[in-house]
């Protein structure tokens with residue numbers, strides 16, 4: 006059995022796969038720990054600490070650690086034969102940084118996360134030092150983005166130099182969580198490390214020029230980078246003693262998007278997935294790291310050893326919910342509104358930037374309506390969905406992938422009317438991918454792949470994703 010854990014923005018999820026010889030893996034248990042509801046003493050809203058400054062988004066890393074305890078406690082009382090768990094791998098929201106002092110305490114209480122847009126000045130400084138946006142993208146896979154770890158680290162060094170000085174290790178959420186499991190200092194995988202503007206994308210190693218452009222003495226504060234299928238340790242005895250868990254292998258964690266790539270079965274160039282979650286993302290495998298000339302998307306390393314292209318939109322479910330709530334609708338009413346309005350919406354359009362947007366870059370939240378009466382509920386519903394789908398089509402063209410099929414995943418993919426608009430806008434076949442947490446599933450599949458590889462069997466990825474992630 007293989008355990009996948011996903012530490013996302015709003016919850017920690019766990020999933021156990023049972024792999025029996027010859028048969029495709031079966032999902033035998035799953036569980037989720039919601040941060041706001043089950044850990045209210047941290048005071049988060051949707052997993053984020055309230056902030057006066059709308060450009061600042063942070064979360065308490067101690068909350069993620071406590072969620073891991075709750076999740077493993079639930080696993081202990083699941084009734085599963087825990088001794089069968091051979092390996093554990095994880096997925097985490099990307100870009101968030103965790104700062105530890107030499108004793109393992111937090112040298113920064115709140116971790117900036119991917120929704121933070123407060124580092125434009127630092128982005129400019131790093132970009133200039135790297136020789137411009139294109140040079141930054143060629144080196145690291147992305148131009149310098151506000152939420153990426155590099156500019157966040159630079160801002161911390163500038164604003165709190167003494168605390169930076171006391172910081173012995175800067176983890177991403179993924180390597181922080183893996184460190185807790187093995188009670189040691191976990192490395193990063195290239196997939197998550199490509200979300201930092203610090204890694205040389207073609208070499209899978211830290212880029213000295215980017216480190217120098219970011220903060221002094223940074224290299225010594227970062228984890229090592231190891232291939233995505235690496236077994237990095239065993240489950241620490243504290244967890245084994247507390248919860249009756251076995252000495253399972255710990256596989257290096259990755260980011261939620263690289264894990265979702267595996268969890269949606271995307272291991273060969275041609276198909277893409279659209280995840281409709283807190284953030285909306287469109288992503289797909291790429292054989293070559295073609296970076297985006299207009300600086301829009303990102304190229305990350307894929308767990309398969311190739312690459313993935315991804316474009317991220319901050320106004321995902323949040324924008325849909327704002328519109329839904331504004332007109333007092335439930336999801337059924339939202340669907341009815343889509344059904345009652347024509348494709349193209351009779352020319353009525355909206356720019357739905359309810360929070361600052363990543364793609365295209367909109368630093369200050371603003372919603373604009375064109376030929377659209379704010380009182381017209383149905384047309385406003387269609388306008389937000391058409392705007393989201395049109396933006397996803399326009400801002401993913403840089404990947405140079407001819408989109409044949411779209412696998413739709415994430416919470417809002419349960420809504421058939423939204424998927425209909427997606428198919429209309431892209432002119433592609435859209436299939437709903439019924440696994441709701443593809444990142445968690447991808448983590449469990451990565452655990453299986455790494456365990457086999459550790460045992461000397463290099464299973465092809467097409468075999469790993471067969472059955473679980475194949476289209477119906």
Ligand code: XUL
Pocket residue numbers: 013014097098099100119152200260261262284286317
């Ligand atoms: C990816 C990104 C988001 C987070 C959300 O670049 O910012 O998808 O990983 O979990």
